[in-house]
Amino acid sequence: MLEFQRDLSKGIAELIRLQLSPAHLSALERRQSRSPEAYDLYLRGRHFWNQLTPQTNRRAFEHYARATELDPEYALAWAGLADALASSPMTSDVSPLDMWPRARDAAARAVASGPAIAESQTSSGMVNYWLEWDWMASERAYRKAIALDPSYALAHRMLGIVLSSGGRHGEAREAMRRTRELDPLQPMSHALSAHVALLARDYPMGLELARQATVVGPAFWIGYYQLAWTYERMGEPELALDAVTAAEASSGGNSKMISLRGYILATMGRADEAGQVLRTLNAIARERYVPPYAIALVHAGLGEHERALDWLERAYKVRDVHLTWLPMDPKWDVLRGEDRFRSLIARCGFMSVPKT
Numbered sequence: 001m002l003e004f005q006r007d008l009s010k011g012i013a014e015l016i017r018l019q020l021s022p023a024h025l026s027a028l029e030r031r032q033s034r035s036p037e038a039y040d041l042y043l044r045g046r047h048f049w050n051q052l053t054p055q056t057n058r059r060a061f062e063h064y065a066r067a068t069e070l071d072p073e074y075a076l077a078w079a080g081l082a083d084a085l086a087s088s089p090m091t092s093d094v095s096p097l098d099m100w101p102r103a104r105d106a107a108a109r110a111v112a113s114g115p116a117i118a119e120s121q122t123s124s125g126m127v128n129y130w131l132e133w134d135w136m137a138s139e140r141a142y143r144k145a146i147a148l149d150p151s152y153a154l155a156h157r158m159l160g161i162v163l164s165s166g167g168r169h170g171e172a173r174e175a176m177r178r179t180r181e182l183d184p185l186q187p188m189s190h191a192l193s194a195h196v197a198l199l200a201r202d203y204p205m206g207l208e209l210a211r212q213a214t215v216v217g218p219a220f221w222i223g224y225y226q227l228a229w230t231y232e233r234m235g236e237p238e239l240a241l242d243a244v245t246a247a248e249a250s251s252g253g254n255s256k257m258i259s260l261r262g263y264i265l266a267t268m269g270r271a272d273e274a275g276q277v278l279r280t281l282n283a284i285a286r287e288r289y290v291p292p293y294a295i296a297l298v299h300a301g302l303g304e305h306e307r308a309l310d311w312l313e314r315a316y317k318v319r320d321v322h323l324t325w326l327p328m329d330p331k332w333d334v335l336r337g338e339d340r341f342r343s344l345i346a347r348c349g350f351m352s353v354p355k356t
Contacts, residue, residue, distance in 0.1 A: 033071040041067035042077045049084045050188070052222060053252035054092040060084045068109075075114025082106035082123035083154075086130045089321045091222075093255050095289045096319040100131045118149035122158060129162050130321045133349050138162050153183035160196055165324055165350070169200035187217025194226040198233065199328040206230040214246075221251035228260055233330065237268045255281065259294035263331070266301030274302055291315065293322035300334060309340045316344060323348055 033039050045063035048056040061084055067077035085103035089096040107127045110120040125141030128134045139162050145155035160175030176193040183189045190213035197206035207230045213223030228243035241264055248257045262277030278298050284290050296311030315323055326332055326341075327350055335341040 032076070033067070033074045035071045035074075038067040038070040038074055038077065041070070042074070042080060045077070045080050045084070049080065050186070051220075052087070052091040052188070053250070054094075054254070055252055057084055057088050057092045073113045075110050075117050075120050078106050078110035078113060079117070079119040079123040082110055083126055086123070086126040089291070090130065091254065092252070093289055093291065096131055096321050100127075100319065103127050103131060116148055118145040118152040118155055121145035121148065122152065122155045125155075125158055125162075129158065129165075130324070131319065133319075133324070135162050135166060135350060151182055153179050153186065153189065156182065157189060157192055161192060164196040164199045165328060167328060169196070172196045173200070185216060187213045187220040187223050190216055191220070191222040191226050194223075194230065198226070198229060198330070199325075201330055203230055203233050207234065219250045221247040221249070221254070221257070223247075225251075225256060225260070228264070232260075232264050232267070237264050240264050255284070255290050255294040258284075259297050262298035263301035266298060266303075271302060274298055291320045291322050292318065293320045297331065300332065303334075305335060305338065308335065309338065309344075312341070312344055316347065324350070326350075 041063045045060045049060035064077050064081035082103050085099045088094050104127050107123045110123050114120045121141045122145040125138040128138035142155050142159035156175050157179040160172045164172035176196050179189045190209050194206045194209035210227040210230050224243045224247035228240045231240035244261045251257050262274045266274035281295050292311045292315035296308045299308040
């Protein structure tokens with residue numbers, strides 16, 4: 001099967017009269033492992049990672065790592081491992097400081113083994129975005145990945161995220177539109193398109209895209225998370241709470257669901273229930289890592305701005321990946337006039353963004 005894939009790719013290139021450079025021919029030869037077992041492990045790793053829960057992420061780590069043991073030069077397996085490690089602080093409530101060196105090493109191994117493979121460059125971009133907080137380097141990596149393989153949906157998707165975070169909403173919308181064209185049956189394509197719309201404050205579009213995510217992936221928690229966020233922004237808190245409940249069913253206990261519930265309850269004036277959410281988050285934090293951002297958000301909803309800023313400072317110390325949302329997320333507009341808030345974003349080193 002692996003030989004067939006290589007022959008088929010070359011045959012298609014010849015039929016459409018593409019002139020492949022020696023470097024691209026070499027990349028094509030090295031794209032897949034010659035070990036069927038490593039290839040099978042890589043595919044299983046992709047399957048588990050796409051579900052984006054703590055349990056499936058751990059399975060993805062195991063499969064990718066085993067694939068690299070069988071074939072230490074397997075660039076795709078190293079790229080998959082880097083993607084899973086770099087994104088796990090966002091999807092699985094693990095410490096970014098723990099994941100950072102491992103993700104950086106896996107991305108470097110991917111690029112070293114396959115510099116002309118789009119997946120390797122995309123993995124480098126993900127590490128730069130989530131963990132290094134070097135968004136300009138991240139954008140360069142994604143654009144290089146797209147130049148290598150314009151059909152690689154994940155590169156377009158992540159390019160859309162970094163552009164959106166930097167306030168370049170028109171470019172971000174176009175990148176996400178291309179993502180959905182390339183991978184229309186991937187619920188994350190629609191869910192993160194909703195995220196981009198929400199950062200641009202286009203709530204009707206965010207609602208449409210979040211609904212599409214839940215249709216394409218009825219059990220995909222991130223679609224329901226985006227739906228809850230959209231309803232909250234549109235002044236429909238009860239519908240937002242219903243969407244949070246739906247997300248909780250398949251999120252594997254992700255703190256974002258608990259935190260968003262607390263934030264919504266707080267903005268509804270249900271301070272006692274929001275306070276209970278804070279106690280729940282603090283209790284969980286005694287057992288495992290909980291992003292400080294999650295606790296900060298509930299305090300922001302309660303109007304406790306100094307406490308929210310204190311928790312954001314804690315988030316900065318542990319490199320909480322959720323701080324990447326601060327420049328554009330409308331939930332934080334209440335703090336944009338605060339000197340401490342502006343100072344925090346400046347210290348994070350995020351690229352300059354326009355005022356909103």
